[in-house]
Amino acid sequence: MGILTHTELWGRPGRSSFAGRGRRLRRAAGASGSVVRRGQAAASCGGGQRQAAFRDNERPIVSSAESDRPTDRPSHQPAFLFDLDGTLIDSVYQHVVAWAEALEGVGITLSAWKIHRRFGMSGGLFVTALARELDTGLDAETLARLPGLHADAYLRRSEDVRALPGAVKLLSSLTEHGVPWALATSGPERYARLALELLELPPEAPLVTRDQVRHAKPDPDLFLAAAERIGVDIRDSLVVGDSVWDLLAARRARALGIGLLSGGYGREELIYAGAFRVYEDPLDLFEHLDEVGVRRPL
DSSP, X not given: OOOOOHHHHHOSTTTOOHXXXXXXXXXXXXXXXXXXXXXXXXXXXXOHHHHHHHHTTOOEEOOHHHHTSOOSOOOOOOEEEEOOBTTTEEOHHHHHHHHHHHHHHTTOOOOHHHXXXXXXXXXXXXXXXXXXXXXXXXXXXXXXXXXXXXXXXXXXXXXXXXXXXXXXXXXHHHHHTTOOEEEEOSSOHHHHTHHHHHTTOOTTSOEEOGGGSSOOTTSXXXXXXXXXXXXXXXXXXXXXXSSHHHHHHHHHHTOEEEEEGGGSOOHHHHHHTTEEEEESSHHHHHHTGGGGTOOOOO
């Protein structure tokens, strides 16, 4: 390659830019098939000061043909860890009614909206939080009975539960494109497994339930266990949930959180709890998977 003039290399005064300089250097390198370093280019045109300026940060500039060459580096897809109720299946309000029935079974009447605001926590924390809303205290025996009464009441309503729009399509698409995922729910396995059929999943689908961890949401245990179950780093995972408790658990697990509006929480609440993206439901997320790092062929 011959010596480049100052104008050929750096452009006309007043019009030069780093981007323009880079293009000219690449054209020069392409013409000779060689690699040019910024410091070397500056030396070629007598720019000793420019050479000193770039010496500490020299990087090879290759021709456009070389820069377009595919690399062997694998593309890193994120893993997905899904909450279940209100995230993939439309069951939040069946749970709220079931909790109201369970409370009435021990002589307590509590507004449904107060129950909904606590839904998504582990059963034990949920009952403790509800107890604070009452004028009178609950004895230990009554507190111990409530989770079982709730489970029975929910199972009686489980036939009304449906998969949320796009849930089946979302999971099948992730599987098709080799994106790992798992389910993680604060509910017991007793009724969490009922959701697998709604989502058209086999019994061996990766599922972590309250029974399998020491603490449930807002502790991070469920999501940490789910990431371990499918062999991924929690820091490379996206937690998808519909409640602030899901997103608080995601933050404590050091994962990014995605909020869905399909459980009844507002967009601002989910963002304040840590969601970096919020979508309406699984279908909306499916249609915007590119926004969260999933690469699919067009």
